[in-house]
Amino acid sequence: xxxxxxxxxxxxxxxxxxxxxxxxxxxxxxxxxxxxxxxxxxxxxxxxxxxxxxxxxxxxxxxxxxxxxxxxxxxxxxxxxxxxxxxxxxxxxxxxxxxxxxxxxxxxxxxxxxxxxxxxxxxxxxxxxxxxxxxxxxxxxxxxxxxxxxxxxxxxxxxxxxxxxxxxxxxxxxxxxxxxxxxxxxxxxxxxxxxxxxxxxxxxxxxxxxxxxxxxxxxxxxxxxxxxxxxxxxxxxxxxxxxxxxxxxxxxxxxxxxxxxxxxxxxxxxxxxxxxxxxxxxxxxxxxxxxxxxxxxxxxxxxxxxxxxxxxxxxxxxxxxxxxxxxxxxxxxxxxxxxxxxxxxxxxxxxxxxxxxxxxxxxxxx
Amino acid sequence: xxxxxxxxxxxxxxxxxxxxxxxxxxxxxxxxxxxxxxxxxxxxxxxxxxxxxxxxxxxxxxxxxxxxxxxxxxxxxxxxxxxxxxxxxxxxxxxxxxxxxxxxxxxxxxxxxxxxxxxxxxxxxxxxxxxxxxxxxxxxxxxxxxxxxxxxxxxxxxxxxxxxxxxxxxxxxxxxxxxxxxxxxxxxxxxxxxxxxxxxxxxxxxxxxxxxxxxxxxxxxxxxxxxxxxxxxxxxxxxxxxxxxxxxxxxxxxxxxxxxxxxxxxxxxxxxxxxxxxxxxxxxxxxxxxxxxxxxxxxxxxxxxxxxxxxxxxxxxxxxxxxxxxxxxxxxxxxxxxxxxxxxxxxxxxxxxxxxxxxxxxxxxxxxxxxxxxxx
Numbered sequence: 193x194x195x196x197x198x199x200x201x202x203x204x205x206x207x208x209x210x211x212x213x214x215x216x217x218x219x220x221x222x223x224x225x226x227x228x229x230x231x232x233x234x235x236x237x238x239x240x241x242x243x244x245x246x247x248x249x250x251x252x253x254x255x256x257x258x259x260x261x262x263x264x265x266x267x268x269x270x271x272x273x274x275x276x277x278x279x280x281x282x283x284x285x286x287x288x289x290x291x292x293x294x295x296x297x298x299x300x301x302x303x304x305x306x307x308x309x310x311x312x313x314x315x316x317x318x319x320x321x322x323x324x325x326x327x328x329x330x331x332x333x334x335x336x337x338x339x340x341x342x343x344x345x346x347x348x349x350x351x352x353x354x355x356x357x358x359x360x361x362x363x364x365x366x367x368x369x370x371x372x373x374x375x376x377x378x379x380x381x382x383x384x385x386x387x388x389x390x391x392x393x394x395x396x397x398x399x400x401x402x403x404x405x406x407x408x409x410x411x412x413x414x415x416x417x418x419x420x421x422x423x424x425x426x427x428x429x430x431x432x433x434x435x436x437x438x439x440x441x442x443x444x445x446x447x448x449x450x451x452x453x454x455x456x457x458x459x460x461x462x463x464x465x466x467x468x469x470x471x472x473x474x475x476x477x478x479x480x481x482x483x484x485x486x487x488x489x490x491x492x493x494x495x496x497x498x499x500x501x502x503x504x505x506x507x508x509x510x511x512x513x514x515x516x517x518x519x520x521x522x523x524x525x526x527x528x529x530x531x532x533x534x535x536x537x538x539x540x541x542x543x544x545x546x547x548x549x550x551x552x553x554x555x556x557x558x
Numbered sequence: 559x560x561x562x563x564x565x566x567x568x569x570x571x572x573x574x575x576x577x578x579x580x581x582x583x584x585x586x587x588x589x590x591x592x593x594x595x596x597x598x599x600x601x602x603x604x605x606x607x608x609x610x611x612x613x614x615x616x617x618x619x620x621x622x623x624x625x626x627x628x629x630x631x632x633x634x635x636x637x638x639x640x641x642x643x644x645x646x647x648x649x650x651x652x653x654x655x656x657x658x659x660x661x662x663x664x665x666x667x668x669x670x671x672x673x674x675x676x677x678x679x680x681x682x683x684x685x686x687x688x689x690x691x692x693x694x695x696x697x698x699x700x701x702x703x704x705x706x707x708x709x710x711x712x713x714x715x716x717x718x719x720x721x722x723x724x725x726x727x728x729x730x731x732x733x734x735x736x737x738x739x740x741x742x743x744x745x746x747x748x749x750x751x752x753x754x755x756x757x758x759x760x761x762x763x764x765x766x767x768x769x770x771x772x773x774x775x776x777x778x779x780x781x782x783x784x785x786x787x788x789x790x791x792x793x794x795x796x797x798x799x800x801x802x803x804x805x806x807x808x809x810x811x812x813x814x815x816x817x818x819x820x821x822x823x824x825x826x827x828x829x830x831x832x833x834x835x836x837x838x839x840x841x842x843x844x845x846x847x848x849x850x851x852x853x854x855x856x857x858x859x860x861x862x863x864x865x866x867x868x869x870x871x872x873x874x875x876x877x878x879x880x881x882x883x884x885x886x887x888x889x890x891x892x893x894x895x896x897x898x899x900x901x902x903x904x905x906x907x908x909x910x911x912x913x914x915x916x917x918x919x920x921x922x923x924x925x926x927x928x929x930x931x932x933x934x
Contacts, residue, residue: 220820241634242661262822300822308634311664341653344660411662425661428695
């Protein structure tokens with residue numbers, strides 16, 4: 193195989209596939225990038241058996257062929273090269289030569305036959321989403337994705353395509369975050385659970401592309417954007433029924449300026465150490481939402497906010513970090529806090545909208 | 559019974575092959591199996607064959623790309639897992655597997671996880687694994703391999719269907735060795751005796767000149783043992799043990815290469831600890847194996863003496879040392895032979911208690927020398 197390609201384009205393509213490199217020691221082949229040259233394209237692939245990434249870039253192919261090159265090393269080499277044409281030449285002996293200007297590198301390669309086949313999947317359902325909208329929705333739900341492997345289904349995000357809506361739901365059993373956007377070009381209905389990490393990677397990689405398409409097959413989810421295809425395995429099992437968790441009727445509703453609330457939570461949580469909760473007291477007569485936190489042997493903090501209140505007075509407590517997460521990812525001027533009772537989960541919404549719901553378990557007041 | 563060609567890899571275990579191939583065909587595969595049997599009985603081969611039978615469209619043809627990938631360890635839906643800790647499975651490793659268990663398969667209809675040395679689960683890693691082992695998703699098959707049922711934690715064993723493998727009969731084992739290495743039947747029999755009947759180890763033995771050299775040195779020593787004085791025994795023992803160590807050095811060189819390649823592929827910053835720990839384990843195992851081999855050779859030679867003393871021209875394991883054995887056989891009584899065999903068993907036990915191999919072997923040779931000098 194012999195190709196030459198502009199350094200900048202090669203580096204862009206390499207940094208995309210670098211996300212899929214595995215650090216697992218048991219399968220050294222997965223630390224490599226599969227490089228193949230055909231026609232006028234240089235195609236790069238990587239996989240860690242959970243996600244697989246394939247991307248291509250224009251190149252001058254002098255001799256078509258394929259090989260597996262050490263991933264990190266190739267990345268480091270290309271990064272350090274000056275802006276010029278880079279030529280990659282893999283000879284019969286299996287040694288790869290990377291030449292750019294006057295610098296040249298040679299390295300050992302691995303057999304391309306040993307590299308796992310890129311999953312050839314045909315999507316049953318596809319849709320196309322503007323990439324910034326996709327990144328937004330992923331950003332909002334990803335905080336609530338569980339990191340605890342004891343319940344694997346919760347390490348994923350439920351992606352629902354329903355009518356003209358794309359909805360994502362994530363929960364770690366302490367909080368649940370639901371976010372939805374309206375998109376066009378939907379075909380059919382689908383509910384899949386996708387690993388949270390894969391969604392975050394896709395959102396990050398797709399920022400340069402205008403739009404991305406999401407396809408679902410029996411075992412995989414396929415994201416395509418620009419010249420890149422990103423395939424992730426789906427998580428098995430059924431996601432908790434989130435609809436029945438979200439209360440329909442609430443006793444108290446508070447509307448508050450998002451910026452003010454965010455700052456107040458940040459200040460008051462300084463006194464919520466060692467997992468001490470943050471206490472929210474709603475007083476309808478005085479139109480105040482009071483935030484309070486107290487840590488034994490350290491001290492306490494208190495702050496009142498002027499808010500619009502409908503319903504009964506109530507006092508409820510939440511974990512401060514989880515509350516902060518919810519308020520920080522909500523987008524909108526005003527936030528609605530909805531409370532049923534001190535022992536039932538509270539709701540955060542963007543005021544006047546149902547497109548973002550953050551359900552948070554309360555902490556029992558001591 | 560009709561079954562896919564892939565089961566032909568499994569030698570001398572037709573009952574197991576019938577049972578597993580039928581389960582795969584009828585779709586009555588269990589979620590977890592515990593394969594129990596001596597090393598070399600074909601447990602890992604059977605586990606791979608099972609994966610082939612499940613994945614392949616042709617009940618395990620053994621030749622299609624899917625079967626090729628499984629048999630060579632490239633199939634993304636078949637994982638072979640070995641303990642990563644110095645002596646056992648570690649929790650972080652188990653967690654990684656659990657994560658993978660709950661993902662959908664990459665390309666096949668099932669996912670197969672093969673855990674080698676399942677007796678090396680300790681309490682922590684077993685506890686982390688139990689829930690997954692008990693009720694994995696429907697498309698997961700977990701195969702645990704262990705040498706004996708009793709060595710596996712009961713909490714693990716009780717969650718699996720147990721499949722017992724028998725030791726491969728000597729006749730067919732010799733056939734395999736001759737076919738693979740082109741050795742003579744006598745050499746193959748001697749190799750089997752040295753490796754306790756474990757076929758892969760016997761294959762290695764036949765291919766390693768250094769290990770055969772160690773055996774020859776030991777047999778020469780045994781031949782002259784009655785005539786030697788104490789000092790001679792000590793110096794020659796050291797020499798034999800040195801010869802037994804030679805293969806360890808070969809392995810060390812191999813490891814150094816592997817480590818260098820690993821660094822080259824993953825970059826300088828990558829962690830090499832799991833790899834180094836695996837190598838350390840292999841090294842310890844190899845060292846042990848070298849000494850065990852010497853003990854097995856001694857044992858089989860003493861057995862030859864015993865057999866020859868009771869029958870004329872009975873089957874001997876060590877054809878090349880038969881003359882010395884015959885000489886001893888003319889005078890030795892069964893009771894004396896058993897006393898000598900006891901000395902070997904004692905040495906084995908001592909080494910398993912971490913007595914220095916050199917001391918154990920020396921003591922054994924002195925005991926045997928006493929028996930041989932006055933064999934009545």
